Amino acid sequence: MNKADSASFAGGDCESRSTEVRPQNVRRQAIPLLIALCLWILTPAVSLAHADKLTVDNVTVGFSGTCRVGEWTPIAVDVTGPAGLSVSLRVTVPDADGNPAISTFGPATLDGHEPRTIVGTIKPGQLQSEARIEIVAEPTVLASETVAISALPHSTRLWAIPDEIPGFVDAADSLNARRAPSDAPAVRLLDVSDVGQWPAAPYAWASLDVIVLRGSTTVSPAHSKMLRRWVHEGGRLILLIGSESEAYLEGPLAEWVPIEVSGQLELRDLGMLRPLVPRSGTIRIRNPVSAAQLNLPAGQILAPGNNGPLLARAPFGFGSCTISAVDLHDGPLARWDGLVDLSLLMAETDADNTAALTQSDSEIALTGVSHLLTQVISSVDRFDSVAARSHWEVIGWLLLYLLLVGPIDYLLVHRLLRRPHWTWVTLPCWVVAGAVGGTILAQNSNASTVEARQLDVWDIDTASGRSRLRSWVSIFSPETRRYEVAFAPNNAVGLNSGSNDAGRIAWAAPAEEGFRGQYRSGGLQLGRPSYRYSPEGQAIENLPLNVWSSKVLTADWAGAPAPQTDWIASDLVDDGTGRLQGTLTHHLPGPIEEWFLAYGNTVYLPEENRETGETLPLEPDALWQPGGAIRSRMLKGFLTGVTLALVKRQEGTGEDVVRNRESYDPLERDPYRIVRMLSFYENAGGADYAGLSNDAVRQLDLSHLLDLQRAILFGRIDRTAATYTIDGESAGDDARETFVRIVLPVRRAVATD
Incomplete structure (x- = not known):
């Protein structure tokens, strides 16, 4: 055989081997693919088989x-199904824009017998909407149900009370009677007889304003922990101990509630309660009243007694605990005509608040702004690189x-060219010119890159060492696309992002009835683009934004500082006259500018530069003392801009002192003035002065702490x-505002001989 034949044979042999091997390889590769395909096809069948045995009961929203x-409001679903089946709860609820927001909770493994309750928290975006509930075993939906949600406005207070406390029931009725029948109720009562049935999910109790418990109310350690966090973040807890001191001391609440209960005693005089309710009748006592022995380390004694x-x-923290030593549901107080007003005082609710808001309706109608939250969002949702066109300018271009x-x-075409039929050419030209001109004008008026603007309110409670954070961010998009936005507390300033309190991010919207507002009815609009919250709640996936549009988001976090972090060192003392003495030093990572210290009804102001007149910042590690030559004035006058001026009399001689007060502008966009009003809303006069409601941001008002031996920097x-x-890249660093509010304990001076 010659070389040519040999080469030809070798080539043919190779070709023959290749032809024989390929089917075998194909068959070997096809087997796993066929197995995977069968599993993929059978999985829905298996899931559908589980779906036949799956039952969903007791869907509860709120x-x-x-x-x-x-x-944030709780949602709970009872699921029963085959043992070992792992399922998750997926809830879709529209935000204020009508876009479906998807949250996933779980997974939970079923045991085949008892129902398993899956609990989560959702954020309804409209007064009337729908939520889609789905039980999922990825990737199959095993069961689904649509639930109607009828949400209350922010102006309605939520009180959780035992149903046998008549004083708070009558107080709620009296507040509701002030509202028109067509308005939402001022107070909605929730039965708290069985706290153990309440959901123990994070943020589940965020919407509650007041919780009233009796001394004998059974509270589990898990719910006591939830209650402690709720109060620390701004909740109002009311405890009615009375004759139930022993049951209270055996429960977990006694371990952390700041008012000590040391035992039981008998009282024959409750007359010191009458000054709290002017024009109330005598409290008649026939037999000794059993009461709790209270000891108050720090705070305010609302009604003193002979033995405590x-x-x-x-x-x-940022909330408060109120304790009554006597029973309100039984005994002489249950028959007292001042019980309703006393209950309102304990709930820290102003009975005249509704009337004050009603008086401001004329101003609200003119400005379109009725809530401080609307001001916050307006101050964030503006960008220097985006030239907002006024309505008159748009109307002018349309007229042109x-x-x-x-x-x-x-x-x-008729007079100058004398060719009327040429309008078939000129009209399209005008249309094209208008489209091109409008596009160029829009491009020049809007940013060409993603922009973000941020506002942070950072609270520090030095007594507990814990911190609270509320943040807003507005994101501007130069194109129609989806984004992934993630939030975390900043470790660089000492906030511990690795703690169990991870925080949450969600949409934000004005508390108004108009465009993009929360107070409008809607439904689950499946045609609109949806987005998804991450399982941990710290990120939003596939957030849709249209071209040249923006979206405001808000984030919350609460927790302990990072290890080895010491923000504040203070030793403040009330000298007995309401004046502060002592020292204060902060160790924050930068100076505090435009600062002041509030305590009681007094504000302490920083020194001014004699040359420039500017206030001096409070530098880190610098010792500051409120006594001495520090400037001070009345807090309410400072917040409302009260000034005194001498004016010559028009008739006669001499001068008169004229008191002027600044009006609060509902269209204010200065973050400093807005956050200051949020922080001291009641001190400034509330709705009577601002003409705006703070219902949606009520927990950010720190006014109540100033009477409880707390100063606020x-x-x-x-x-x-x-x-x-945003999509993995840092945002908001160039356009940001951060306000710090430090709650400082104040001890009373000890009297000496």
């Missing part, structure tokens, strides 16, 4: 169906365009307390 719009306070209130395609085009710091990433 507290027995009660929830508030724009606030009858009624006391103490701060706890109508003139071009109408009278000017007519004069051009307020100022601006050039650091971000929250960090945001």
Whole structure:
């Protein structure tokens, strides 16, 4: 055989082997593919088989169906199914824009017998909407159900009370009677007889304003922990101990409530309660009244007694605890005509608040702004690189365009060119010119890159060492696309992002009835683009934004500082006259600017530079003392801009002192003035002065702490307390505002001989 034949044979042999091997390889590769295909096809069948045995019961949104719009509310579903099946709860609820927001909770493994309750929290975006409930075993939906949500506005308070406390029931009725029948109720009562049935999910109790418990109310350790966190973040807890001291001391609440109960005693005089309710009748006592022995380390004694306070209130974090030493549901107080007003005082609710808001309706109608939350969002949702066109400017361009395609085009083709049929050419030209001009104008008026603007309110409670963060961010998109936005507390300033309190991010919207507002009815609009919250709640996936549009988001976090972090060192003392003495030093990562210290009804102001007149910042590690030559004035006058001026009399001689007060502008966009009003809303006069409601941001008002042996340091710091990433890249660093509010304990001076 020659070389050619040999080569030919070798080539043919190779070709023959290749032809024989390929089917075998194909068959070997096809087997796993066929197995995977069969599994993929059978999985829905297996899941559908499980679906036949799956039952979904007791779908509950809120507290027995009660929830508030724009606030985190619990949702619970009972699921029963085959043992070992792992399922998750997926809830779709529209935000204020009508876009479906998807949350996933679980997974939970079923045992085949008892129902398994899956609990989560959702944020309804509209007063009337629908939520789609789905039980999922990925990737198959095993069961689904649509639930109607009827949410209450922010103006409705949610009180959780035992049903046998007549004083608070009558107090709620009296507040509701002030509202028109067509309005939402002022107070909605929730039964708290069995706290163990309440959901123990994070943020599940965020919408509650007041919780009233008796001394004998059974509270589990898990619910006590939830209650403690709720109070620390701004909740109002009321405890009615009375004759149930022993049961209270055996429960977990006694371990952390700041007012001590040391035993039981008998009282024959409750007259010190009468000054709390002017024009109330005598409290008639026939037999000794069993009461709790109270000891108040710090706070306010509302009603003193011969053997300890009858009624006391103490701060706890950013909230408060109020304890009554006597029973309200039984005994002489249950028959007292001042019980309703006493209950309102304990709930820290102003009975005249509704009337004050009604008086401001004329101003609200003119400005379109009725809520401080609307001001916050407006201050965030503006960008220096985006030139907002006024309504009059838009109307002017539209009129010019109508003139071009109408009278000017007519004069051009009929009078000047004398070719009327040419309008078939000129009209399309005007249309194209208008489209091109509008596009160029829009491009020049809007940013060409993704923009973010951020506002942080960072609270520090030095007594407990814990911190609270509320943040807003607005994201502007130059194109129609989807984004992934993530939130985390900033480790660089000492906030511990690795703690168990991970925080949450969600949409934000004005508390209004107008465009993009929360107070409008809607439904689950499946045609609109949806987005999804991450399982941990710290990120939003596939957030849809249209071209040249923006979306405002808000984030919350609460937790302990990072290890080895010491923000504040203070030793403040009330000298007995309401004046502060002592020292204060902060160790924050930057100076506090435009700051002041509030305590009681007094505000302490920083020194001014004698040359420039600017206030001096409070530098880190610098010792500051409120006594001495520090400037001070009345807090309410400072907040409302009260000034005194001498004016010559028009008749006669001499001068008169004229008191002037600044009006609060509902269209205010300055973050400093807005956050200051949020922080001291009641101190400034509430709705009577601002003409706006603070219902949606009520927990950010720190006014109540100033009467509970707490001072508040307020100022601006050039650091971000929250960090945001958009598609993995840092955002909001260039346009940010951070305000710090530090709650400082104040001890009373000890009298000496």
